[in-house]
Amino acid sequence: MSVQERKERERAARERLIVATARELAEQQGWDAVTTRRLADRIEYSQPVLYSHFRGKREIIGAVALQGAAEMAAAVRAAALAAAGPRTRVTALARAYLDFAERNPAVYDAMFQLDGGLAFAAEDTPEPLKDAFAALLESLGEVAGDGVHPGLFTEVFWAALHGLATLTRAGRLPPAEAERRVELLVERLAMA
Amino acid sequence: MSVQERKERERAARERLIVATARELAEQQGWDAVTTRRLADRIEYSQPVLYSHFRGKREIIGAVALQGAAEMAAAVRAAALAAAGPRTRVTALARAYLDFAERNPAVYDAMFQLDGGLAFAAEDTPEPLKDAFAALLESLGEVAGDGVHPGLFTEVFWAALHGLATLTRAGRLPPAEAERRVELLVERLAMA
DNA sequence: GGTTCGATTCTAGCACCGCTAGACAATCGA
DNA sequence: TCGATTGTCTAGCGGTGCTAGAATCGAACC
Known part of the structure; x- marks a missing residue:
């Protein structure tokens, strides 16, 4: 026993x-x-x-991705909680997201660049992934603007963050002005 | 001879x-x-x-990427030329970009996901890559808004498009509402 | 036209990859 | 203590990117 x-x-x-x-x-x-x-x-x-x-290497990558998703969700929530208004909350969220991607490049790759054999945007999507999206939605939903579906807005904002994260890390965007890009993004997308 | x-x-x-x-x-x-x-x-x-x-496989990928960059620049310019005002031009550009990515996934991967050994955002960046960015800049620069650097705005807009393209294709975003996401992105980011 | 010689192309092989069958050892239950 | 079961390992398969050296081809000269 x-x-x-x-x-x-x-x-x-x-x-x-x-x-x-x-x-x-x-x-x-x-x-x-x-x-x-x-x-x-x-x-x-x-x-x-x-x-x-594990069934194979891809499943190991998937396991790392799930771990990363949980951590990212926590990081995003922590940043959002520490901020006051909706607008500053979104800025903090964006910084936290990009910061996570920059400090954990391999984990970020496992989540979004490599094939970890995970389902996305479907019923059988693992809980940590759904929760990570939920963490974004919590803060982003409140700045979606009138008549804009919060989920859709979150998807767009997330895509922008993802683009900044990947292009920056791949050397496609000069790192120096990363902060200004975040400010511009938040200023335009978030309806305070 | x-x-x-x-x-x-x-x-x-x-x-x-x-x-x-x-x-x-x-x-x-x-x-x-x-x-x-x-x-x-x-x-x-x-x-x-x-x-x-070629030195190796990565250089072959790089060659495909350069070819793709030239084609994408042409596609983006053609779409922009066929549109009337700045705003509709940007919408057309966004659609053309995402359409190119969707119809040439392998080429898009060669350009932005795989390592083709190409330099970006540097002096020795190959001409087709610089020109592809220039094609985006031509239409996006005019909707950057007052006091916003056109290059910086283009980078942010491009990153958003890139995020949409990659997340959609990887199954991270439901394809059904792709068009609505584009509309939202243009509406918010582009200052008419 | 035959021969030489340099450029070009191929055969064969290296070290490595993800993955697995089957041999072996350790442990548990009777 | 013995047999069965569980767990782990060794060895190997077919594949990868890449390369050294052999073989072949074709252009140029006598």
Whole structure:
């Protein structure tokens, strides 16, 4: 009985170790460096062990993505909570979002650039993903403006943030004026 | 003399064939299917021939990206030219951009999602890329609004379009309301 | 026209990838 | 203590991007 439970605990711990190690390796050297061999080596198990926890590499990426979604939701909510009015709340939210993307590039990639085998905008979308969107909606909905559907507005605002995040990180936009771009975006999109 | 020229022509033709074939294969089956072996097979040459034209696979992706940038610039300009006022011009531009991304997903990926080894927002940025941005700037600059730097405004608008394009295609945004999102974006961002 | 020689192309192979079958070892229940 | 079950590993498959060196071709000269 207790033996069974101990095994399950150990197994769960190992699974967390795999995800944490994959994330760490990805942040350190990029997702290309996250090979099943290297990952297995780091957790000090052989390759097939990974496949007893996950169907394959993409599912590991998906696990990192879910973890990231939860953290991002928390970060966004924390930033929004610390701000006073709707307008400053949106600015804080935008900064928090972009800050998260900049500080966790590999996790952000797992969430939005790589194929983690996750469903989006569907019934079987995992809870953390839906919640991350909900976190955006909470603050953005109140500045959608009259007659504008809050969900639709959130999608547009989110897309803009996503575009800024990815283009900036890919070197497509000069980093120097990132802050001015955020200000312009909020000023125009958010109806105070 | 003429022999040398003929050889150069043939060589240039083969290079175009490589790029066109890579693009075609990528659009048909995705970039994952574009392996050096398959590509070599399709052009009816052996693998090493590819490496006498390009340093590696990433440079082939880069070549497709440049081709795509030129086409996108043309598409955007054509759409803008056919529209009357500044506001309708911007709407037409946005639709043309998203339409290009949707109809040429592999090319769009080569331009913005994959590593084609191209420099951006720098001195050594290839001409087609600078020109594509210029095409956006031409129409977007006139709706930047008072006191807003046209370049900065273009960057923000472009980022929003890029976000919509990528999130939609990745299944992160429901395709049904794409048009409404464009309308909302233009309505808010563009100062008529 | 035959021969030489340089440019061009190919064959074969490297190290690595994601993934898996089957051998082996450790652990549990009787 | 023994047998069965569970867990883990070794070894290997077919694939990847890329390259060294062999082989072939074709242009130029005698």
